[in-house]
Amino acid sequence: MKGFYSRKIHSLLGVIPLGAFFIEHMMTNFAAVEGGASGFTDSVIWLNSLPLVFFLELFGIWLPLLYHGVYGLYIAYQSKPNLNRFNIERNWRYTLQRITGIITFVFIIWHLFQTRVQVAVGSVEHEELGGLMHDIVTSPLMLTLYIIGIVAACFHFSNGLWSFLISWGITVGPRSQRVSSYLCLGIFVLVTFMFLISLVTFRDAEFQTAASIAQSIKSFI
Amino acid sequence: MAETATAPKNVKFIITRQDDPQSSSYVEEFELPYRPGMNVISALMEIQRNPVNAKGDSTVPVCWDSNCLEEVCGACSMVINGKPRQACAALIDNLEQPVRIEPMKTFPVVRDLVIDRTRMFNALKRVKAWIPIDGTYDLGPGPRMPEKKRQWAYELSKCMTCGVCLEACPNVNEKTDFIGPAAISQVRLFNAHPTGEMNADERLDALMEDGGIDGCGNSQNCVRACPKGIPLTTSIAEINKQTTKHMFKRWLGV
Ligand code: HEM
Ligand code: SF4
Ligand code: FES
Numbered sequence: 001m002k003g004f005y006s007r008k009i010h011s012l013l014g015v016i017p018l019g020a021f022f023i024e025h026m027m028t029n030f031a032a033v034e035g036g037a038s039g040f041t042d043s044v045i046w047l048n049s050l051p052l053v054f055f056l057e058l059f060g061i062w063l064p065l066l067y068h069g070v071y072g073l074y075i076a077y078q079s080k081p082n083l084n085r086f087n088i089e090r091n092w093r094y095t096l097q098r099i100t101g102i103i104t105f106v107f108i109i110w111h112l113f114q115t116r117v118q119v120a121v122g123s124v125e126h127e128e129l130g131g132l133m134h135d136i137v138t139s140p141l142m143l144t145l146y147i148i149g150i151v152a153a154c155f156h157f158s159n160g161l162w163s164f165l166i167s168w169g170i171t172v173g174p175r176s177q178r179v180s181s182y183l184c185l186g187i188f189v190l191v192t193f194m195f196l197i198s199l200v201t202f203r204d205a206e207f208q209t210a211a212s213i214a215q216s217i218k219s220f221i
Numbered sequence: 222m223a224e225t226a227t228a229p230k231n232v233k234f235i236i237t238r239q240d241d242p243q244s245s246s247y248v249e250e251f252e253l254p255y256r257p258g259m260n261v262i263s264a265l266m267e268i269q270r271n272p273v274n275a276k277g278d279s280t281v282p283v284c285w286d287s288n289c290l291e292e293v294c295g296a297c298s299m300v301i302n303g304k305p306r307q308a309c310a311a312l313i314d315n316l317e318q319p320v321r322i323e324p325m326k327t328f329p330v331v332r333d334l335v336i337d338r339t340r341m342f343n344a345l346k347r348v349k350a351w352i353p354i355d356g357t358y359d360l361g362p363g364p365r366m367p368e369k370k371r372q373w374a375y376e377l378s379k380c381m382t383c384g385v386c387l388e389a390c391p392n393v394n395e396k397t398d399f400i401g402p403a404a405i406s407q408v409r410l411f412n413a414h415p416t417g418e419m420n421a422d423e424r425l426d427a428l429m430e431d432g433g434i435d436g437c438g439n440s441q442n443c444v445r446a447c448p449k450g451i452p453l454t455t456s457i458a459e460i461n462k463q464t465t466k467h468m469f470k471r472w473l474g475v
Contacts, residue, residue, distance in 0.1 A: 002429070002430065002431060003431045003432070003433070003435050003436075004429040004430070004431075004433060004434070004435045004464070004468075005468075007435035008435070008465075008468070075438070077396070078392070078394075078396045078397050079391050079392060079394075079438065080391050080392075080394040080396070081391050082389070082391050082442070084303070085303045085304065085389075086389060086440075086442045086445065086446070088442070088445060090439070090440060090441035090442075091391070091440045091441070091442050094391065094438055094439060094440035094441070095391075095440075097438075162439075163438075163439045166439055166454075166457075166458050166461060167437075167439070167461055168461060168462075168465050169458055169459065169460075169461035169462020169463070169464075169465050169466075170462075171458065172455060172458040172459050172462060173455055173458075174452070174454070174455060177454070177458070
């Protein structure tokens with residue numbers, strides 16, 4: 001396929017559906033903050049009660065993620081960063097967009113393995129995910145790695161929105177690109193805050209209920 | 222000019238040299254007596270007159286390219302203290318010393334500081350950066366251009382194909398075939414012209430081929446580096462808009 005179209009698809013998939021799912025994921029997690037363990041479980045169950053959930057997941061997450069992620073790695077590989085010569089803000093964001101893409105790639109694989117894959121192979125039920133997360137984030141090492149992964153993904157998403165608006169010719173002049181920079185910075189702060197506060201909430205003892213199950217998975221891993 | 226009178230007597234240059242396109246590069250240092258108002262080109266001329274390096278050994282004069290000597294032809298682009306720019310407009314008084322000079326290696330190096338910018342001109346041909354008016358009879362006057370539009374279009378027309386924006390771009394390198402910012406901005410210029418507009422689709426088609434506009438990754442270094450102050454990132458975003466519209470129109474068959 002010609003580069004123009006494959007690149008446009010890459011760009012679109014980053015926002016729809018991946019960006020949309022990212023926000024959905026943020027809100028599901030935030031249910032743990034608002035509704036505690038039961039609130040989070042309800043949210044997970046609601047999500048899995050959606051009709052044709054298998055196809056939603058396949059076409060809304062797995063395939064777009066595979067395409068955007070693999071093609072994104074190739075885009076990152078093609079770049080020749082020159083911060084040494086052009087140590088300026090936009091060039092930093094360009095470079096970070098690529099670095100956070102790579103971090104996000106590794107993080108998503110690891111995170112999926114710890115959670116979704118465990119559900120798929122039957123080691124854990126959807127209802128027990130809160131307990132599983134509790135077990136993961138009570139380990140200081142895991143907590144640190146999750147924080148790095150989350151901040152990287154949040155930056156990648158927010159700065160990606162900024163660059164998406166340019167790639168599709170929505171923000172054209174310097175003024176609109178400056179305004180969208182501030183908006184995307186605001187989105188970055190908000191999204192990072194929401195994800196991190198949920199992450200820390202999973203450390204609460206009330207999520208511990210399923211800890212024993214999570215323990216057995218951990219030894220399995 | 223009291224300051225220049227007390228300036229150091231010598232200026233040191235560290236120049237990256239290369240004997241021919243195939244050979245590897247090496248560094249040679251030169252020390253020249255300071256002269257008020259000297260610039261990088263006049264320093265290179267001085268080395269040409271007296272080709273002796275800092276060690277006192279006689280050497281082959283350093284080759285470079287230049288023409289207008291007033292920052293309008295683009296021939297003398299090189300990397301000076303890490304920044305791609307025109308040597309004829311690089312005053313020694315404004316440069317940190319020692320002055321480091323390298324060729325713009327994004328382009329094939331012919332010899333020393335001389336590079337081959339053929340790809341810039343090929344790019345202009347690829348995107349048809351001209352207005353076709355030739356014919357067998359007089360077509361009469363074309364449509365007029367509104368003054369307001371003429372004013373910003375004039376800014377785009379200042380491009381001297383110097384190649385600085387390509388050198389500044391992290392996406393123009395040996396792993397990609399990205400056409401670079403300059404040609405994209407020229408498409409905006411010719412698509413804005415009331416007669417040029419009649420062939421707008423052909424230029425957009427050319428930028429939707431491999432190595433076209435999709436190569437931009439929004440580092441926005443180009444707009445900061447361009448010596449002519451051309452709003453390259455505005456041009457790129459505008460052409461993003463035009464190609465996106467063109468894509469949908471082609472799909473819908475309108
Ligand atoms: C799986 C690993 C991922 C990798 C390796 C990756 C890589 C990349 C790269 C290199 C770019 C820059 C493209 C450019 O500037 O031209 C990019 C853009 C983008 N990414 Fe990702 N990405 C990944 C995951 C994600 C995820 C999960 C999301 C959604 C939250 C996302 C959203 C975006 C957006 C919105 C853009 C901007 C598109 C544009 O500039 O047109 N990415 N990605
Ligand atoms: S756009 Fe500016 S930097 Fe690029 S070639 Fe033209 S004059 Fe040089
Ligand atoms: S000699 Fe023409 S720009 Fe320097």
